Amino acid sequence: MNDQIVAADPAVLAGLDNYLKLPAAQQPNWPDANAVAEVRAELAKMPPLVFAGEVDILRDRLAAAAAGKAFLLQGGDCAETFADATADRIRNRVKTLLQMAVVLTYGASLPVVKMGRMAGQFAKPRSSDTETRGDVTLPAFRGDIVNGYDFTEEARVPDPQRMLKAYHTSASTLNLIRAFTQGGFADLRSVHEWNRGFANNPANERYLSLAQEIDRAIKFMAACGADFNELRTTEFYTSHEGLLMDYERPLTRIDSRTGNPYITSGHFIWIGERTRQMDHAHVDYLSRVRNPIGVKLGPTTQVEDIVELIERLDPNREPGRLTFITRMGAGKIRDELPKLVEAVRDSDANPLWITDPMHGNGITTKNGYKSRRFDDVMDEVRGFFEVHKAAGTFPGGVHVELTGDDVAECLGGSEQIDEASLEERYESLCDPRLNHMQSLELAFLVAEQLAKR
Numbered sequence: 001m002n003d004q005i006v007a008a009d010p011a012v013l014a015g016l017d018n019y020l021k022l023p024a025a026q027q028p029n030w031p032d033a034n035a036v037a038e039v040r041a042e043l044a045k046m047p048p049l050v051f052a053g054e055v056d057i058l059r060d061r062l063a064a065a066a067a068g069k070a071f072l073l074q075g076g077d078c079a080e081t082f083a084d085a086t087a088d089r090i091r092n093r094v095k096t097l098l099q100m101a102v103v104l105t106y107g108a109s110l111p112v113v114k115m116g117r118m119a120g121q122f123a124k125p126r127s128s129d130t131e132t133r134g135d136v137t138l139p140a141f142r143g144d145i146v147n148g149y150d151f152t153e154e155a156r157v158p159d160p161q162r163m164l165k166a167y168h169t170s171a172s173t174l175n176l177i178r179a180f181t182q183g184g185f186a187d188l189r190s191v192h193e194w195n196r197g198f199a200n201n202p203a204n205e206r207y208l209s210l211a212q213e214i215d216r217a218i219k220f221m222a223a224c225g226a227d228f229n230e231l232r233t234t235e236f237y238t239s240h241e242g243l244l245m246d247y248e249r250p251l252t253r254i255d256s257r258t259g260n261p262y263i264t265s266g267h268f269i270w271i272g273e274r275t276r277q278m279d280h281a282h283v284d285y286l287s288r289v290r291n292p293i294g295v296k297l298g299p300t301t302q303v304e305d306i307v308e309l310i311e312r313l314d315p316n317r318e319p320g321r322l323t324f325i326t327r328m329g330a331g332k333i334r335d336e337l338p339k340l341v342e343a344v345r346d347s348d349a350n351p352l353w354i355t356d357p358m359h360g361n362g363i364t365t366k367n368g369y370k371s372r373r374f375d376d377v378m379d380e381v382r383g384f385f386e387v388h389k390a391a392g393t394f395p396g397g398v399h400v401e402l403t404g405d406d407v408a409e410c411l412g413g414s415e416q417i418d419e420a421s422l423e424e425r426y427e428s429l430c431d432p433r434l435n436h437m438q439s440l441e442l443a444f445l446v447a448e449q450l451a452k453r
């Protein structure tokens with residue numbers, strides 16, 4: 001075994017700071033540059049949150065998904081908050097993702113790569129730099145990592161100390177995730193336990209009957225002498241939008257095994273729809289790190305855009321390196337996605353395609369809430385499967401904003417959430433999430449679509 005420490009090539013290190021010469025969209029206007037520099041220096045000394053070896057394993061898993069041999073389930077809050085990083089809420093989200101993964105694995109007979117929009121999803125891009133309520137206009141809320149949600153002048157001032165709080169909150173969230181997924185809680189023989197504590201509803205009942213089938217199968221196999229110790233733990237990866245350069249740069253580390261740079265704030269980092277300009281900071285920066293990278297693609301994306309993104313982000317056509325996360329909207333996916341999928345299919349690139357059925361389906365309700373219709377979400381998922389079926393390509397995953405809690409933020413679902421319910425159970429500080437039951441319903445739909453293939 002070679003245990004020599006490999007230093008970074010000076011050109012690689014210099015390249016990491018190339019982004020400083022480029023425009024970077026969606027960054028806060030910090031009031032005090034010195035205070036930012038101090039926080040960056042402190043972050044640069046903190047231990048990595050994730051490790052290069054884990055990131056490499058994830059790349060292999062995503063390569064399997066791109067090749068049609070696995071399916072990616074990526075989900076979590078729109079905007080994580082410091083206040084909600086409690087054991088109960090984190091456990092509910094992990095349980096929801098584990099339940100969804102079981103539904104998918106069992107329904108589709110495919111391994112599921114589990115990934116949270118968790119332990120780092122604190123920064124938000126916004127449509128407008130400001131928010132106006134009545135005759136007061138203040139800077140927009142850009143996520144707990146930047147400023148406070150309260151609509152006061154004081155709260156909305158960007159505060160770099162929040163980046164340290166985001167780091168520590170991510171560390172404690174990750175600690176819990178590791179405990180839940182490595183400590184026996186995620187054991188497939190506990191498939192029933194993950195349901196405990198959630199309200200009884202039709203999706204849960206469907207889940208319970210599936211859990212009974214799994215139980216019977218496990219007991220049968222155990223009686224035949226199978227060893228289920230492998231099922232005690234499960235891999236679980238973290239991801240977030242790589243938006244805030246003052247956070248991501250100091251948490252980028254050189255892997256001592258290879259000398260390569262890795263962002264260590266999360267395993268998988270994506271570039272948002274608002275920051276994927278080819279000549280801007282985000283594409284440049286993420287082209288230089290070894291993590292698997294996602295890019296959100298909205299309905300205006302052209303073939304030339306993805307050809308260039310592939311060249312910039314995956315010049316070596318490395319399996320698992322690049323994931324396209326399409327978020328076209330239910331009304332557009334069947335028209336806008338085929339040309340992109342077909343162009344890539346006919347090239348030498350092999351990215352993973354996944355659907356985000358949330359971000360193209362935003363509406364504002366009559367009573368003033370940002371929401372999404374569950375029917376639109378389901379329809380975009382169906383459209384995604386249809387397009388890939390027609391093109392002969394693999395629909396490799398879903399990316400959803402969800403919570404394990406019993407909120408009312410998206411309209412519809414079998415609980416028939418209406419506009420009035422939003423007034424009682426709307427908790428998101430940014431975009432609406434699927435609640436626990438809607439998440440399970442979505443998982444059943446995806447499993448059916450996968451099984452049909």
Ligand SMILES: O=C[C@H](O)[C@H](O)COP(=O)(O)O
Nearest residue numbers: 078124125126127128430431
């Ligand atoms: O989560 C995504 C974006 O941050 C969000 O949709 C932007 O919302 P806004 O249009 O309210 O700024």
Ligand SMILES: C=C(OP(=O)(O)O)C(=O)O
Nearest residue numbers: 125272273274296327359
């Ligand atoms: C901002 C997001 O999405 P998009 O870039 O697709 O708008 C998000 O996923 O939080």
